[in-house]
Amino acid sequence: MSSKHVSTLIVGSGPTGLGAASRMSQHERTMHMKLDYLLIDANEEAGGLACTDVTEEGFxxxxxxxxxxxxxxxxxxxxxxACGTDTWNTHQRVSYVWMRDRWIPYPFQNNITCLDVPDQIKCLTGLVAAKAxxxxxxxxxxxxxxxxxxGEGINEIFMRPYNFKVWAYPTSEMQCSWLGERVATADVDKAITNVLNKTVAGGWGPNAIFRFPKEGGTGGIxxxxxxxxxxxDKQQYNSKVVKINAAEKKVTLDNGDVITYDKLLSTIPLDMTLRMVAESETEDVAAKCRSCADTLAYSSSHIIGIGLRGVNPHDTKCWLYYPEDNCPFYRCTVFSHYAEKNCPDPTVMLPTLQxxxxxxxxxxxPSSGPYWSLMLEVSESAAHKPVDMDKVVKECIQGCLNTKLIEAGTEIVSIYHRRLEHGYPTPHVDRDGVLAEALPLLKDRDIWSRGRFGSWKYEVxxxxxxxxxxxxxxDNMLFGSREFTLNYCSLVNERGRKYTDMKFSI
Ligand SMILES: Cc1cc2nc3c(=O)[nH]c(=O)nc-3n(C[C@H](O)[C@H](O)[C@H](O)COP(=O)(O)OP(=O)(O)OC[C@H]3O[C@@H](n4cnc5c(N)ncnc54)[C@H](O)[C@@H]3O)c2cc1C
Structure with missing residues (x-):
């Protein structure tokens, strides 16, 4: 058991913690500041939810x-x-919705024209009624x-079932201030014109062009x-925080070591931070912390990967949406399409598993490749959508067959499954009230709780x-600067709006 002190302790080496630590390091270099900070993480290496796993077979x-x-x-x-500029593949998003046994280009609401006439009528009359x-x-x-x-037609046919599959919460329990660029709206004039002209629209959204590392997956970044x-020497792994004493400004690690701090940046899920902080607070503060933690809603994610022998039959398709109940997953990514090195080399000899x-x-x-791969995502929530750990992989493979992603004779050479307890921070109707209480309560105790689950705002x-x-x-800790991304989510998400006055340099 040891004890040490740092001025700023950063917990978590996902993008938030690494963003913070690299900023500290940049200030040290460029402003010649002497900063005393340490980043710690429970895992053995950096990446958090943005890491990449490799199967035994090399997928x-x-x-x-x-x-x-x-x-x-x-x-x-x-x-x-960090990675250089020539280490990326650039892709154009090719994205479809699979429903009614056919591909409908994404977003669905701009491509009603691809539906059969009774569905088109339902969608268009709903849209017109909504507009009126x-x-x-x-x-x-x-x-x-x-x-x-x-309108009610699009909601019934696509939006309600699809969003339940993604979020594992009914849309009636979710708020709508997070929407912004995340959900394409529908234009009634365009929808009618497209249906009558039988034209198909595409290319909506902020990620029509995206890049992906040539090697190492997202985790490589x-x-x-x-x-x-x-x-x-500013990073320490295999160090899980199990206690936070906010009054004494100290955290205890799972091996009993203690780190005291002046300021704490925590990227631990906010509900867990609140429960840890509650342990050493007065009764009324502890009750407030626990009530906030209980109210925050989230869904868990199952990531199922399958490695396959053969040539990818899905051309340049990137990710695909599945609103219907013929498969458990809401999204499938043709992961081998993003980078050649996402699969083993074709010379690698692998037996067929099933x-x-x-x-x-x-x-x-064992025989040789080529190989390709699919990655499937299934949501789970304790409140509304349980998932059977032992059956989900089998059901996903059957779902791939049902939706024509694979064929009966396709050779599966690798199977991957990982469950993430915290997968999606749900924009629940009660969320903003909780955040307005919990984040300032922690900040008053010199705890900046930030990140996907640290600050629990899906829109950022x-x-x-x-x-x-x-x-x-x-920057807020050091200079008192405003935190734009946390506080002005829709502004930072406005397309094309970038901070031109803030640059990273090495
Ligand atoms: C299914 C899914 C799809 C996504 N798709 C995209 C996408 O297309 N594009 C995109 O840009 N982003 C995407 N994301 C989001 C991306 O993964 C997050 O933005 C990012 O990982 C969040 O970073 P973070 O640092 O806030 O949290 P995390 O990545 O969760 O990192 C938190 C870190 O804290 C550590 N930690 C937690 N508790 C403790 C503890 N008690 N003690 C010590 N360490 C602890 C964890 O080990 C972890 O390393 C997706 C995420 C998911 C789950």
Whole structure:
């Protein structure tokens, strides 16, 4: 058991913690400041939810469909400094919804034309009715927002079932202030014109073009940030925080070591931080912390990867959406399409584990590739959508067959499954009230709780946002600067709006 003191303790080496630590390091270099900080993480290496796993057979899988789309010059500068500029593949998003046994280009609401006439009528009459009825005040929840903006037809056919599959919460329990660029709206004139002209629209959204590392998956980016942008002696792994005593400004690690701090930047999920802090608070503060923690809603994510022998039959498709109940997953990523090195080299000899229709291939002799891969995401919530750990992989493979992603005779050579307890921070109707109470309560105790789950705002929970949450928290600690990403989410998400006055340099 040892004890030490640092001025700033950063807990978590995901994008938020690494954003914070690299900012500290940048200030030391460029402003010649002497900063006393330390980044610690429970895991043995950097990356957090943005890491990449490798199966025994050599297939890479990210923890869900991660693509880089940046709102910030600063973020671009950081990852370019860490990884170089010629280490990326650039892809055009090719994305479809699979329903009614056919591909409908994403977003669904702009491509009603691809549906059969009865569905087209339902969607268009709903849209026209919604447009004809003026909005009477702000929608109370996401379901109401969909009805008012897209109409009951689109809601019933696509939005409600799809969003339940993604979030594992009914849309009536979700708020709508997070929407912004995350959900395409529907334009009634365009929808009618497209249906009558039988034209198909595409290319919506902020990530129509995205980049992906040629090697190492998404996790490779964060390993490089950890290696190249933060001094090694400022990082400590295999160090899990099990207690936070806010009054004494000290954390206890799972091996009994104690670290005292002046300021703490925590990227631990906010509900867990609140429960730890509650332990050493007065009764009324502890009750407040626990009530906030209980109210925060989240879903867990199952990431299922399958490595396959053969040539990818899905051309340039990137990620695909599944609203129907013929498969448990809401999204599938053709992960081998992002980078050649996401699969083993074709010369690698692998036996077949099973076939697409579930038939066993036991005793199969190893043979060569080529290989391709699919990554599937399944949501789970204790409140609304349980998932059976022992059955989900089998059901996903059957789902791939049902939705024609694979064929009965497709050879499966690798199977991957990982469950993330905290997968998506749910924008629940009660969320903002809790955040307005919990984040200032912690800040009053010199704890900056930031990040995808640290500050629990899905609208600023991607890698670029998380990095900036960390960067801005550091500047707030050191200089009192405003934290834009945390406090002005829709502003930072406005397309094309970048911080041009803030740059990363190495
Ligand atoms: C399914 C899925 C899909 C996604 N898709 C995209 C995408 O397409 N594009 C995109 O940009 N982003 C995407 N993201 C988001 C991206 O993963 C996050 O933005 C990012 O990982 C959040 O970073 P963070 O540092 O806030 O948190 P995390 O990555 O969760 O890191 C937190 C770190 O804290 C550590 N920690 C937790 N508790 C303790 C403790 N008690 N003691 C010590 N250490 C602790 C953890 O080990 C972890 O390393 C996706 C995420 C998921 C789950």
């Amino acid at each position: 890479l899988f990210d923890l869900g469909g991660h693509v880089i789309f940046s709102h910030f010059d600063y973020f671009d500068g950081l990852i370019n400094a 009825k003026p909005m009477d005040g702000k929608p109370k929840n996401f379901n109401e927002w969909i009805d008012k903006v897209m 964060w390993k490089n940030v950890s290696k190249n942008c933060v001094p090694q 076939f697409g229709d579930g038939r066993s291939a036991s005793g199969s002799q 929970a991607n890698q670029d946002h998380s990095t900036m949450l960390g960067v801005e928290a550091v």
